[in-house]
Amino acid sequence: MNKGYIVGLLLVLLPVISFAQSAWPEPQAHAGTFRQTKHIAVLTRPFVSSGRYQFTPESGLLWHTLLPVANQLSITDKGVFRVSGEGQQEALTTDQGISQLLLALISGDQKKLNMMFRINTHESGMLLTPTDSTIGNLFEKIELTRDQQQLLHIVLHEPAGNYTEITLHPR
Amino acid sequence: MIKPVAQRILVVWGLIIGALLAWLWFSVSHHHVRMNADVLDVLQINDPYAEAAEQASQGVANRALLFFAHPETDVSKASIKYMLAHLAGHPLIASCYLNPGAELHSEELVAFYAQYGNYLLSDDARHALQNGDYHYLARNYFSLLSQPGNPLVSASIARAPLLNVADWLTANLQSNHWQNDAPFLYVAQGETRYYPLFIELSGASLNANNAETTSADLQHLIDTLQQQYPQLVVLRSGVIFHTAAISEQAKAESTLLSMVSLVAVALLSLWRLRTLLPIVALFLTIGVSVVAGLAALASIFNEIQVLALVFAVSLTGVAVDYAYHVLLTARYYRLSGLPLARKLLPALVAGGLTTILSYLLLLTLPVVLLKQVAVFMVVGVLAAVTFALTALCWWPLPGRFYAPLRPLPQLTGLNGVVLFLLAAVVLVSSSQLTFSDDIRLFNSSPPHLLEQEARIAKLVGSEQYPRLLFFRASDKQQVLQRMAQIRGAIKQHIASPSALQGLDLWLPDERRQMENQQLLQKAVQSAALAEVLSYLNTSAIVSLNTPTPLLKESNLPRQLTLLAPPVLSDGEHWIGAMRYAGALSAQQLAAISQLLDFELHFYDKPALLSAAMQKLRVYVLQFLLVALFCVTAMMLIRYGWRSGAAGALLPGLAIGLALVCNQLFFGYLTLFHLLGSVLVLALLIDYVVFLQEHGKRPHVLESITLSAVTSVFAFGLLAFSETQAILHFGSMVFCGVSIGWLLCFTLPPEWLRSRT
Numbered sequence: 001m002n003k004g005y006i007v008g009l010l011l012v013l014l015p016v017i018s019f020a021q022s023a024w025p026e027p028q029a030h031a032g033t034f035r036q037t038k039h040i041a042v043l044t045r046p047f048v049s050s051g052r053y054q055f056t057p058e059s060g061l062l063w064h065t066l067l068p069v070a071n072q073l074s075i076t077d078k079g080v081f082r083v084s085g086e087g088q089q090e091a092l093t094t095d096q097g098i099s100q101l102l103l104a105l106i107s108g109d110q111k112k113l114n115m116m117f118r119i120n121t122h123e124s125g126m127l128l129t130p131t132d133s134t135i136g137n138l139f140e141k142i143e144l145t146r147d148q149q150q151l152l153h154i155v156l157h158e159p160a161g162n163y164t165e166i167t168l169h170p171r
Numbered sequence: 172m173i174k175p176v177a178q179r180i181l182v183v184w185g186l187i188i189g190a191l192l193a194w195l196w197f198s199v200s201h202h203h204v205r206m207n208a209d210v211l212d213v214l215q216i217n218d219p220y221a222e223a224a225e226q227a228s229q230g231v232a233n234r235a236l237l238f239f240a241h242p243e244t245d246v247s248k249a250s251i252k253y254m255l256a257h258l259a260g261h262p263l264i265a266s267c268y269l270n271p272g273a274e275l276h277s278e279e280l281v282a283f284y285a286q287y288g289n290y291l292l293s294d295d296a297r298h299a300l301q302n303g304d305y306h307y308l309a310r311n312y313f314s315l316l317s318q319p320g321n322p323l324v325s326a327s328i329a330r331a332p333l334l335n336v337a338d339w340l341t342a343n344l345q346s347n348h349w350q351n352d353a354p355f356l357y358v359a360q361g362e363t364r365y366y367p368l369f370i371e372l373s374g375a376s377l378n379a380n381n382a383e384t385t386s387a388d389l390q391h392l393i394d395t396l397q398q399q400y401p402q403l404v405v406l407r408s409g410v411i412f413h414t415a416a417i418s419e420q421a422k423a424e425s426t427l428l429s430m431v432s433l434v435a436v437a438l439l440s441l442w443r444l445r446t447l448l449p450i451v452a453l454f455l456t457i458g459v460s461v462v463a464g465l466a467a468l469a470s471i472f473n474e475i476q477v478l479a480l481v482f483a484v485s486l487t488g489v490a491v492d493y494a495y496h497v498l499l500t501a502r503y504y505r506l507s508g509l510p511l512a513r514k515l516l517p518a519l520v521a522g523g524l525t526t527i528l529s530y531l532l533l534l535t536l537p538v539v540l541l542k543q544v545a546v547f548m549v550v551g552v553l554a555a556v557t558f559a560l561t562a563l564c565w566w567p568l569p570g571r572f573y574a575p576l577r578p579l580p581q582l583t584g585l586n587g588v589v590l591f592l593l594a595a596v597v598l599v600s601s602s603q604l605t606f607s608d609d610i611r612l613f614n615s616s617p618p619h620l621l622e623q624e625a626r627i628a629k630l631v632g633s634e635q636y637p638r639l640l641f642f643r644a645s646d647k648q649q650v651l652q653r654m655a656q657i658r659g660a661i662k663q664h665i666a667s668p669s670a671l672q673g674l675d676l677w678l679p680d681e682r683r684q685m686e687n688q689q690l691l692q693k694a695v696q697s698a699a700l701a702e703v704l705s706y707l708n709t710s711a712i713v714s715l716n717t718p719t720p721l722l723k724e725s726n727l728p729r730q731l732t733l734l735a736p737p738v739l740s741d742g743e744h745w746i747g748a749m750r751y752a753g754a755l756s757a758q759q760l761a762a763i764s765q766l767l768d769f770e771l772h773f774y775d776k777p778a779l780l781s782a783a784m785q786k787l788r789v790y791v792l793q794f795l796l797v798a799l800f801c802v803t804a805m806m807l808i809r810y811g812w813r814s815g816a817a818g819a820l821l822p823g824l825a826i827g828l829a830l831v832c833n834q835l836f837f838g839y840l841t842l843f844h845l846l847g848s849v850l851v852l853a854l855l856i857d858y859v860v861f862l863q864e865h866g867k868r869p870h871v872l873e874s875i876t877l878s879a880v881t882s883v884f885a886f887g888l889l890a891f892s893e894t895q896a897i898l899h900f901g902s903m904v905f906c907g908v909s910i911g912w913l914l915c916f917t918l919p920p921e922w923l924r925s926r927t
Binding site for chain 1: 244278310313314316317318319320321322323325328329332341344352353354359705706707708710711
C-alpha cells in the first residue's frame with residue numbers, strides 16, 4: 001500500500017480517534033456562576049454580565065443574570081423564556097435551533113453537537129464549525145474549553161466579527 | 172306496424188328534439204351559457220363589503236395547509252422534508268413552502284427593519300416612554316445584551332444600537348400564532364408543536380377530478396409517513412380536501428342510488444307494462460321535457476345554476492306521471508290516437524296548467540335560482556303534456572300490452588273525521604315547526620375533515636370561511652392608523668388579540684413612526700440612558716441623530732405584505748381589511764366600536780350566508796303557500812265546493828304531515844325540506860286531478876301507484892344521502908309522496924267529481 005495514502009488516512013482519522021478518546025461524559029446536571037463578555041463592534045468596551053446558572057438534562061438551563069441588571073432566562077429544548085419574579089414564563093424565542101444549540105453547548109451533548117457542527121478536538125477542548133447553514137448564519141465558529149470533567153469556557157464567534165465569551169465556574 | 176300518422180308525429184318530435192339539442196350544444200360549446208356549480212353563489216350575500224371580502228380572500232381556494240405533529244419534533248420536520256421532496260414537480264401543485272414569507276430569512280427581516288431603527292418601538296416601550304419612563308429602555312437594553320446568543324440582538328445592534336428593533340420584533344413575533352423554528356414555522360398547543368406545510372395549488376387543481384387526484388397523492392405520502400411513524404398526526408385544511416371528499420362521496424352515492432332506483436323503476440315498469448316499448452315511451456317523455464326545459468334556460472339565462480337543475484328534477488317526476496297515465500288509460504279503454512287524446516285532454520291540461528301556474532309564481536320572487544327553476548319547470552311541463560297528448564297517444568303498443576291485468580286492490584277508509592283529525596294534527600303542530608338556516612348544517616364534508624378544520628382554526632385561526640373587519644379611510648396612512656386603533660380597542664375587550672392580522676403589524680403608520688422617533692430622541696437626551704450611551708461608539712450615537720427615510724409600504728418586502736389582507740380601494744375610499752379569527756359577539760363588536768371614531772364593519776361570512784339562506788327559505792315558503800292557495804282556487808273552480816275542497820286539502824295535508832314527520836325526525840326543518848315540498852305538491856296535483864277527472868278507476872290508481880313508487884325510488888332514496896341538503900330533500904319527498912299516495916288511495920269516491 002502506498003505510504004502517502006497511509007499517512008493521509010492517519011491524518012484524516014487522527015481527529016476522529018482523538019475525539020473518541022476524549023469523548024465527554026453523558027450530559028449531567030451542573031451549576032455554578034458565569035461571567036459573560038460581549039465584544040461587539042458598535043460598543044466602545046466589552047459588555048460584561050455575570051450571574052448564576054444551573055443545568056439539568058430534564059429541565060434545561062436556568063440563566064440567572066445578576067449584573068448589570070437582574071433577569072432570569074429559562075432555556076429548554078422548546079425555546080428561550082424570560083422568567084418573571086413570580087416565576088411566570090414568557091417566550092422570548094421558541095426557535096428550537098437557538099435553544100437546542102445553547103443546551104448542547106452547555107451540556108456537552110456530543111450527539112447533538114455532531115449533528116450541527118464539524119468538530120475538531122484538541123487537548124483542552126473543541127472547535128466547532130457549523131455544518132448547518134441556519135447555525136452558520138448566526139455563528140462562524142464556537143470554541144469550547146474544558147478540564148477533565150467540566151466545561152469552563154465558551155467563545156461564540158459571529159460572522160460579523162462580534163464574539164461572546166462565557167466563563168463558567170462550576171460549583 | 173306503425174301507422175302513418177304516428178310516423179309523422181314521431182318524425183316531427185324527432186326534428187324538434189334534434190333542433191333543441193343542437194341549440195343546447197351550440198349555446199354551451201360557444202360559451203353563450205355557463206354552468207355555475209358553486210352552490211354558495213346561489214345565496215346572495217347582502218353586505219356592502221361583499222366585493223372587498225371577495226378580493227381580500229382571493230386565492231384562498233388554491234391554498235392548502237398540512238400540519239405535522241409528533242412527540243419528537245425532529246420527526247415532524249423530517250416528515251415535512253419528505254413531503255417537500257416528493258411533491259416537487261407535481262403537475263397540480265404550483266409550490267410548497269415552509270413559511271408564507273419563505274424567501275425572507277429572519278436575519279434579512281432584522282436587517283430590513285434595522286434600517287428604520289429610529290421609528291420602531293414596541294407597544295410596551297412606547298407606553299413607557301410616553302409616560303416618561305426612560306429607564307425602561309436602559310433596563311431592556313441591558314437585559315437583551317445579557318442574553319446568551321440572542322440572534323435579534325446580534326443582527327440589529329449595528330443599525331439600531333438601542334436594541335429597540337430587537338424589542339419591537341420580539342413583541343411582533345410573539346403577537347403571532349406562528350412561532351419560528353428556522354427554517355420552519357410552528358404553532359404550539361400545550362406540549363405539542365404543529366409544523367405547517369403550505370401548499371399552493373395550480374388553477375386546475377380545484378376541478379373535482381384533479382382535486383381527487385391531488386388529494387389522493389397527498390394522502391399516499393401521508394400514509395407512508397404514518398406507517399413509518401405511527402404517532403405522527405397530520406391535520407389538513409383547504410378547499411381541495413373538501414372538494415375531493417365531497418366529490419368522492421357524491422360519486423359513490425349517486426352511482427349506488429341511481430343504480431338502485433333505475434333498476435327498481437325498470438323492473439316495476441316492466442312488471443306492470445309487460446313490454447319494452449311503453450318503457451321507451453316513458454323515458455322519451457322525460458327526455459323531451461328535460462331537453463325543452465334546458466333549451467329554455469339556455470335561451471333566457473347566460474349562467475345556469477346547477478342547483479336549479481338539481482331541484483328542477485321534479486320535472487322528471489311530473490313527466491313520468493303523464494306518461495303512466497296515458498299508457499294505462501290506453502290499456503284500460505283499449506284506445507289509441509285521437510280518441511285517447513280526447514279522453515286525456517281535460518285531465519292532462521288541468522294537471523299541467525295547475526302545475527304551470529304554481530311554478531309561474533316563482534318568477535315573481537327576486538331570486539335567480541328560483542326563476543330558473545320556474546322556467547325549466549314551466550317549459551318542461553308544457554313539453555311533457557304536449558308530447559303525452561301527441562306522440563304518446565299515437566305510440567305503437569304491442570297487443571300483449573293490452574291484455575287485462577289483475578287490478579290493484581281498492582282501499583277506502585278516509586272519512587271526514589280522520590281528515591279532520593289529520594288536519595288538526597297539522598294545524599297544532601305547525602306552531603312547533605322550527606326552521607334552521609345555519610349554513611354549517613349543510614357542510615357535507617366528512618366529519619374527520621371538519622374536525623381537522625376546527626382544530627386548525629383553533630391553532631391558527633385559519634377558518635374555512637374568512638371573518639374580516641372592514642373600515643373606510645381617506646388615504647392609506649389613515650388605513651394604518653385605524654388598524655392600530657382597532658388593534659388597541661380589541662386588546663381591551665378580547666383576551667387574544669393575536670387572532671387579528673393586519674398590515675399595521677409590519678408597517679406602522681407614518682405619524683406613529685414620527686412619534687416614536689421623537690420619543691426616542693427625548694429618551695436619548697435623558698439621564699436615564701447615559702450608561703447605555705456610554706457603551707456606544709461615536710458612529711452609533713451619530714446614527715441615532717441622523718435622519719433616515721420613513722418606513723413606507725413601497726419599501727416593504729412583498730412577502731410581508733402577503734401576511735395580511737390587502738388594502739383595497741373602491742375608487743372613492745380606501746378600504747382597510749383585517750383578518751379576524753375567532754368569534755366576535757354583537758356586544759363585543761359594539762363595545763369595540765364605541766372606542767373608535769369611525770365605523771367598523773364585521774364581515775362574518777357564515778352569518779351572512781345563513782341570513783341569505785333564511786331569505787331564500789322564506790321566499791320558498793311564501794311560494795309554497797301561494798301555490799297551495801292557487802291550487803285550491805283552481806280545484807274549487809273546476810270541481811265545485813265539495814270535490815274541489817277535498818282535492819285541495821289532500822296535497823296540503825300530505826305536505827303538512829310530511830313536514831311534521833321531518834320535524835320529529837331531524838328536530839328542525841330547512842330550505843331543502845321546503846324544496847322537497849314543491850316536488851310533492853307538483854306530483855300530488857296530478858294525482859288529485861287524475862282522480863277528479865277519471866275517478867278511482869283501476870288504471871288511475873295504477874298510474875298513481877306507479878308514479879308514486881317511481882318518485883319514491885328516484886327521489887325518496889336520496890334520504891340515504893350523506894349530504895344534508897339532499898337528505899332533507901329526499902326525506903321530504905319520501906314522506907310527502909307516501910302520505911299523499913295513501914290519502915289518494917283511501918279517498919272516498921263520493922268526494923270526487925268523477926265517481927265511477
